[in-house]
Each structure stands twice: as C-alpha cells, then as structure tokens.
Amino acid sequence: MPDDVAETPTDELAVVHLKAPCPKCGGAVVVGDRAYESECGWRVWRNILTHDISQAEMEEILRDGESRVIDDFESPKSGKEFSARLKLAASAAADAEADEDAPKRTLELVFVDRPVQSVGSCPKCKSNVVLRAGNYFCEQNTRKGADGEAVTPKCDFVLWGEVSGKSLPEGAVKDLLAGKQTKMLKGFKSRSSGKAFDAALKLTPAGKIDFVFQEKTKKKA
Known part of the structure; x- marks a missing residue:
C-alpha cells in the first residue's frame, strides 16, 4: 500500500449505527456486541429478560418512544413468558444532569394483558x-x-x-x-x-x- 494512503482500521469499518439518535445527547447510537450505546454514556442492554432487542425494535423505541408488543419476555421468578412494550424511561433524556454514579434506567416495561388462547x-x-x-x-x-x-x-x-x-x-x-x-x-x-x-x-x-x-x-x- 502507498505510504500516502492511510489504512482504515478494521474496527472502524465494522461500526454500525442506528438510524435514530440518542435521546440523551442527540448523537449516534452504536450497535455493540452486548448493548446499544452512545459516546455520551447512554446505554441499553441488547438482551432484556431473554428477549434480544433487534435493531429495528431499538430504532422504533428511539423514534416513537416505545416498541410494539413483544411476546417472548420471560419472568426470572416464574420462568413464564409474558407480553409487554419497551418504553423509554421518563428520565432517559435527563440523564445528562444526573449524578454519574447514580443508576441509569433507560427503558421500562409496559405490561400488556394478552391472554394465552x-x-x-x-x-x-x-x-x-x-x-x-x-x-x-x-x-x-x-x-x-x-x-x-x-x-x-x-x-x-x-x-x-x-x-x-x-x-x-x-x-x-x-x-x-x-x-x-x-x-x-x-x-x-x-x-x-x-x-x-x-x-x-x-x-x-x-x-x-x-x-x-x-x-x-x-x-x-
């Protein structure tokens, strides 16, 4: 490779960004191995109660404030599956003013009564x-x-x-x-x-x- 041509690191080529901005800083949200995260520190774990949050679902949450009904969450206590929506926590956009050491709750569950037929x-x-x-x-x-x-x-x-x-x-x-x-x-x-x-x-x-x-x-x- 010529000396005047810079080689792009492999890690940079592999970075994938969501098509919706971070609710905390408005910046890009990166698709990580275990979490969706922004450089400002905002983060959502990709697996919640055995459900893997897809990129489309995460973009929907960031865009509309909540997801559609998801049917395969699993209760850690009973082991039973249940239905719910994932919603941006009310404090998600205000995290910038919060103590850095305070726990950050970025998503919350909205339970849906969908009886099993x-x-x-x-x-x-x-x-x-x-x-x-x-x-x-x-x-x-x-x-x-x-x-x-x-x-x-x-x-x-x-x-x-x-x-x-x-x-x-x-x-x-x-x-x-x-x-x-x-x-x-x-x-x-x-x-x-x-x-x-x-x-x-x-x-x-x-x-x-x-x-x-x-x-x-x-x-x-």
Missing part, C-alpha cells in the same frame, strides 16, 4: 393446549413451577410446530386435537431421501403424529 384439549389429560415458542404444549407440560424452581411436568404432551420440514397450519393442529384426521397436506420432506411428499396426519393413541398416505389408484388394463 387454547387451540384445543390435550388428548392425554384434557388440559388446554397452547402455542409456546412455535410448538403446541399441554399447559401441564412445564418444567418450572410458580416459584421458578424446576418441577416434573404433570403431562408430556407436545405437538411440534414443524413436522418433516413443514410448518403445521393451526387448522391442522385443531383437527388433530379434536381427534380428527387432517386433510392432505403438501410440502413434507423425507429425512432420508430429501424428497417431497404429501400426506394427511392423525394422532396415535400415544399422542404421536402419524402420516396417512393416499392410496394410489390402480390403472385399469
């Missing part, structure tokens, strides 16, 4: 089956008690939201929980051969999913 009854214990992290669990199938301590699940029933590479439509899940066979579904993929196939689904007496294949019609001679 049942998609059907558990074929094993007749409790409600609810959607949790993309899969359908009996509400008795939990490994955390009300106090957050580990417990033995009272029921082990679960329907995985994806079967052989295909996401199950909620209508098919409801049919299965009602003891019905689903209609023919397209887009499954064989684990062994990788080939696509169509099949209907039904639940076995043990609560497992079984494929039902369409019989091929024999050609008349």
Whole structure:
C-alpha cells in the first residue's frame, strides 16, 4: 500500500449505527456486541429478560418512544413468558444532569394483558393446549413451577410446530386435537431421501403424529 494512503482500521469499518439518535445527547447510537450505546454514556442492554432487542425494535423505541408488543419476555421468578412494550424511561433524556454514579434506567416495561388462547384439549389429560415458542404444549407440560424452581411436568404432551420440514397450519393442529384426521397436506420432506411428499396426519393413541398416505389408484388394463 502507498505510504500516502492511510489504512482504515478494521474496527472502524465494522461500526454500525442506528438510524435514530440518542435521546440523551442527540448523537449516534452504536450497535455493540452486548448493548446499544452512545459516546455520551447512554446505554441499553441488547438482551432484556431473554428477549434480544433487534435493531429495528431499538430504532422504533428511539423514534416513537416505545416498541410494539413483544411476546417472548420471560419472568426470572416464574420462568413464564409474558407480553409487554419497551418504553423509554421518563428520565432517559435527563440523564445528562444526573449524578454519574447514580443508576441509569433507560427503558421500562409496559405490561400488556394478552391472554394465552387454547387451540384445543390435550388428548392425554384434557388440559388446554397452547402455542409456546412455535410448538403446541399441554399447559401441564412445564418444567418450572410458580416459584421458578424446576418441577416434573404433570403431562408430556407436545405437538411440534414443524413436522418433516413443514410448518403445521393451526387448522391442522385443531383437527388433530379434536381427534380428527387432517386433510392432505403438501410440502413434507423425507429425512432420508430429501424428497417431497404429501400426506394427511392423525394422532396415535400415544399422542404421536402419524402420516396417512393416499392410496394410489390402480390403472385399469
């Protein structure tokens, strides 16, 4: 490289800034490994109660004052998921006048009452089956008690939201929980051969999913 050409440090090339300014100083907010932060000292941790705050969510908070409803926060006490918005704390813009050693609360939770809806009854214990992290669990199938301590699940029933590479439509899940066979579904993929196939689904007496294949019609001679 010629002597008169300055080499740009790799770290500078990797710096990413949000498209919204810092609420404290109006400067740029840098996307760090663990936090969104400004050179003035304003900072928000990227993970809050097991939810990773995306760049789009953080920009929305800085732009509008709060995020949309986020559904996957997890209580550190009970281990249960809950819904809430993330909102800029009222003191966020006034931090410049605060004691540097005082704790800084940059975001606060706005709780949202969004009841969990049942998609059907558990074929094993007749409790409600609810959607949790993309899969359908009996509400008795939990490994955390009300106090957050580990417990033995009272029921082990679960329907995985994806079967052989295909996401199950909620209508098919409801049919299965009602003891019905689903209609023919397209887009499954064989684990062994990788080939696509169509099949209907039904639940076995043990609560497992079984494929039902369409019989091929024999050609008349």
